[in-house]
Amino acid sequence: MPASFFYARMRFVVVAVLLLVSLQAGDDAAEAADEANEKPPKVVSVMATGYTAGVESTGKRPGHPQYGITKSGVKVRRSKVSTIAADPKVFPLGTVLFIPGYGYGCVADTGSRIKGKKIDLYFPSTRQVFQEWGKKTVRVQVVRWGKGKVTEAMLDSMNEVVAAQQDFSTKIFDS
Amino acid sequence: MPASFFYARMRFVVVAVLLLVSLQAGDDAAEAADEANEKPPKVVSVMATGYTAGVESTGKRPGHPQYGITKSGVKVRRSKVSTIAADPKVFPLGTVLFIPGYGYGCVADTGSRIKGKKIDLYFPSTRQVFQEWGKKTVRVQVVRWGKGKVTEAMLDSMNEVVAAQQDFSTKIFDS
Numbered sequence: 001m002p003a004s005f006f007y008a009r010m011r012f013v014v015v016a017v018l019l020l021v022s023l024q025a026g027d028d029a030a031e032a033a034d035e036a037n038e039k040p041p042k043v044v045s046v047m048a049t050g051y052t053a054g055v056e057s058t059g060k061r062p063g064h065p066q067y068g069i070t071k072s073g074v075k076v077r078r079s080k081v082s083t084i085a086a087d088p089k090v091f092p093l094g095t096v097l098f099i100p101g102y103g104y105g106c107v108a109d110t111g112s113r114i115k116g117k118k119i120d121l122y123f124p125s126t127r128q129v130f131q132e133w134g135k136k137t138v139r140v141q142v143v144r145w146g147k148g149k150v151t152e153a154m155l156d157s158m159n160e161v162v163a164a165q166q167d168f169s170t171k172i173f174d175s
Numbered sequence: 176m177p178a179s180f181f182y183a184r185m186r187f188v189v190v191a192v193l194l195l196v197s198l199q200a201g202d203d204a205a206e207a208a209d210e211a212n213e214k215p216p217k218v219v220s221v222m223a224t225g226y227t228a229g230v231e232s233t234g235k236r237p238g239h240p241q242y243g244i245t246k247s248g249v250k251v252r253r254s255k256v257s258t259i260a261a262d263p264k265v266f267p268l269g270t271v272l273f274i275p276g277y278g279y280g281c282v283a284d285t286g287s288r289i290k291g292k293k294i295d296l297y298f299p300s301t302r303q304v305f306q307e308w309g310k311k312t313v314r315v316q317v318v319r320w321g322k323g324k325v326t327e328a329m330l331d332s333m334n335e336v337v338a339a340q341q342d343f344s345t346k347i348f349d350s
Contacts, residue, residue, distance in 0.1 A: 012239040048313050049305050072325040080337035081330060092319025096333065100313055104337055109323040126231040126301050130224050134309025138223050138275055146269025150247040150283040155256060158271065162255035162279055
């Protein structure tokens with residue numbers, strides 16, 4: 001191989017790798033640059049969950065004097081700009097965020113679990129949290145095809161197999 | 176540029192592009208090949224949501240004779256192999272799936288909304304669905320920074336602004 005060709009090819013590889021790395025790093029770099037300049041970042045990665053005014057999220061049941069009332073005093077709402085919960089040290093009350101897949105949210109609430117870069121998105125019902133936020137496309141692996149029935153004994157066997165970290169065997173389940 | 180170098184470089188570019196394309200297409204190709212051979216596919220993309228035995232998911236309250244009982248007759252369980260719901264035309268009862276982020280699930284239940292390539296993952300509580308399944312990392316955009324308070328009037332203004340598809344203006348909210 002001529003040396004000139006070797007170096008030309010190496011240069012191409014280096015440029016291609018740098019391009020790929022810069023494409024991947026672009027978003028993070030923009031965020032880091034914002035922070036380095038001590039300007040408030042415009043885009044922030046957060047962990048987002050859904051919540052309702054109900055007892056499973058807030059500990060309050062309908063009839064409680066504070067039911068549906070956020071930390072800021074306003075009522076929860078799901079509208080063009082909904083109420084959301086955040087850590088006020090990260091996003092002070094009154095901060096408006098645009099959340100992909102949810103819409104605009106105004107920080108009006110706080111929560112004992114909502115610390116740091118976490119936000120809680122208000123939905124009027126549990127079903128809406130399940131259907132509108134807790135929806136994910138996943139690639140599932142078919143471990144075995146069923147034959148149309150399940151019994152407690154089959155489930156017990158499967159659990160024993162997995163607990164023992166054995167391979168799935170058709171014989172065990174079809175007894 | 177010598178012609179031989181040009182063709183050598185072109186060949187390298189073509190190989191690199193083909194490699195990238197094949198890496199991206201690999202998973203889908205495997206799935207398509209499975210279907211073309213009419214063998215049951217081993218990996219399937221599905222839309223997965225969470226559910227509980229509770230009234231918001233099943234319409235049944237504790238005390239109902241069928242509370243916590245799946246279509247197959249077995250009780251719901253969250254264990255090494257949990258009970259899940261699917262469309263029996265896609266995944267017959269008894270099918271075992273491995274679901275990333277959840278674990279093994281045995282199809283034991285069905286649901287009126289669970290048709291086609293959809294599955295419903297059983298969790299013992301609403302809170303667990305919210306915290307363990309309905310958790311997403313999202314990149315949120317800070318539309319405006321708050322000053323520590325929110326009022327109903329501020330929320331109303333924000334909603335009017337967004338409804339009218341105007342730009343966010345600091346003046347409107349800080350009145």
